[in-house]
């Protein structure tokens with residue numbers, strides 16, 4: 001009925017708009033494309049009209065997130081289909097700039113989720129010249145009360161469960177990336193981190209110098225994770241949203257149930273599995289002073 005294939009955007013509640021705009025434009029290097037009538041500011045990472053939305057608010061943190069899908073069916077047919085899966089979706093009145101058709105629902109943990117079939121590409125394509133300049137917004141990690149239940153819910157939308165860290169951190173994908181979404185069982189709600197994909201290790205390392213020169217401290221890493229195999233490091237945006245920069249993440253071949261073979265996967269072939277926390281956080285065996293989970 002519908003094929004969800006991409007994490008399209010994340011919308012944040014923002015208290016200090018100027019600081020956040022400065023971070024996403026000048027530090028991350030995204031392009032500001034539009035401000036809507038509600039004051040939400042839209043940023044593009046590349047061809048999409050937007051991948052990050054900053055919405056004025058009296059709080060900080062994630063507001064909603066959106067996935068792009070392809071389907072031959074109409075919005076109303078998809079709504080009927082989702083009803084059969086016990087998902088109560090509706091058409092969001094007016095949509096967003098550049099994405100007029102949006103289906104929206106609340107997931108079992110209370111997160112607002114959008115599904116949209118199309119988004120206009122922005123006119124001036126290409127990356128900016130300065131900033132982190134990630135390839136894309138790669139994956140979103142959110143805190144939930146029960147990761148297992150959340151994993152089962154997203155399976156109904158066609159996501160595959162690729163890995164676990166013990167029984168509290170579940171990884172899911174809707175394309176060939178090792179994970180597009182992951183769920184962290186926690187006593188609190190909200191985003192754990194948003195991850196941006198770098199071109200390669202050299203890009204990642206030079207970016208860490210760029211961050212330091214711009215007064216941004218690293219919180220964790222770099223090291224290589226187990227689940228996903230990604231080299232990752234983490235810092236906070238100006239309102240405390242944890243941002244991961246990563247490269248060299250696994251590609252999932254769902255037809256074979258394995259990750260694209262690499263010369264030093266610990267197992268060969270590497271298949272979806274349950275990792276221990278210590279092994280998963282740092283395959284390089286590095287201990288960091290600050291805990292990541």
Ligand SMILES: [Fe+2]
Pocket residue numbers: 139141193195244
């Ligand atoms: Fe991550």
